[in-house]
Amino acid sequence: MEISIAVAKTNKYAVSESGDTLEIVERPNGGVSVVLADGQTSGRGAKAISSMVVRKVIGLLAEGVRDGAAARAASDHLYSERAGKVTACLNILSVDLQSQTILITRNNPTPVFVARNYLVECITSASVSIGTNRNIRPTITELPLESGITIVMYTDGIRYAGDRTGNPLDICLLLESMLEDENPTSREIADNILAQAIRLDNNRPNDDMSVVVLRSVPGEFDQIRRMSVRLPVGTGYIS
């Protein structure tokens, strides 16, 4: 089996800095975690918040702290630093090879989709963003690590794409049709969802947009880990 994770990310139109921060880190007892935070508003202020949150979480995960505890720590840290006045959405998606599970940790009202083969389920359980008071807890979903799973996680820039034009994005339908028609890679799914979201905002994203797709693919693979980053460098592009 191989775990394949793809991320696609763009900024709000005409804003050089994305308020979304995303990092992928190795877990000390095996596996990887994707940490995604979306700071309140957009631009430089939001970036400072989301990167502070992600930095806190990845530092703790790298020390072996469990995902739920890391999310709570990030909430308390943000609460202390900003006196409860600033909020951020936080998602952690982990493949834990020690417990042989996939963990979805949400402090984010935006849903997460989980598909087993072609059957798409939507995780919409109530979940609050971090930083606004003490005792904020994440919503955690745990799945056995088995092949044929697809997980789609994204920020609200994608959730609300097309809202202005009254033509919202139905990610569940889009994902179902992709999974039924062909055997798409995580890269194809992520790129397709982001492209549709940008199109629905008339090619001028109304907010920062990030999407993460994880697939567990059955089969025999070489024992090689691979990681890739593609970063466009153009006028005005900052991060």
Next chain:
Amino acid sequence: MEISIAVAKTNKYAVSESGDTLEIVERPNGGVSVVLADGQTSGRGAKAISSMVVRKVIGLLAEGVRDGAAARAASDHLYSERAGKVTACLNILSVDLQSQTILITRNNPTPVFVARNYLVECITSASVSIGTNRNIRPTITELPLESGITIVMYTDGIRYAGDRTGNPLDICLLLESMLEDENPTSREIADNILAQAIRLDNNRPNDDMSVVVLRSVPGEFDQIRRMSVRLPVGTGYIS
């Protein structure tokens, strides 16, 4: 222009944990950094060292500390923690969009290759690994961020591949022939170098092996950042 980074990584044969640790992080003022550490020996002990070093470096880079200072801090940290008795090799490869430069920071005698179009140069300046005494400084090479650059950075598992069979890997020659023949992607270069190294060790890597390839590709690209991870999950595979 687009920056494209590809990493390929495998473990020493029959050892479940890699002593190499590699993380890619966003720079707070724009760009990305690849941090690669190779702990002394292999297996669990080496992993603890290399991940401690990488964690220190990425934490500092995320706070805006410059690469050279982060490398020195990691050396002092390792020296204090292990009383100067343990060493690690450290490389940092950064694309800094603020200064519009590529920075290669080495505490590693293993060379780094830099190609401008087809012309391959080898950075072999003397460089010592971290952790064994105070005042260890990295060797830093700075290049303007322009298109047509290829950088290949790797750990000594690749450097010494084939040494036992008296058939070492000539990465310079391999890279030259790839760049001349076709226009390979960073992924193709990384996969090819790792495959050759494994083959020269008779398909049983004699040490942990990691290779990082960065290319700056000319042209117009969509303003989308992409990141991918592929992680094989099999019997005995831990990290």
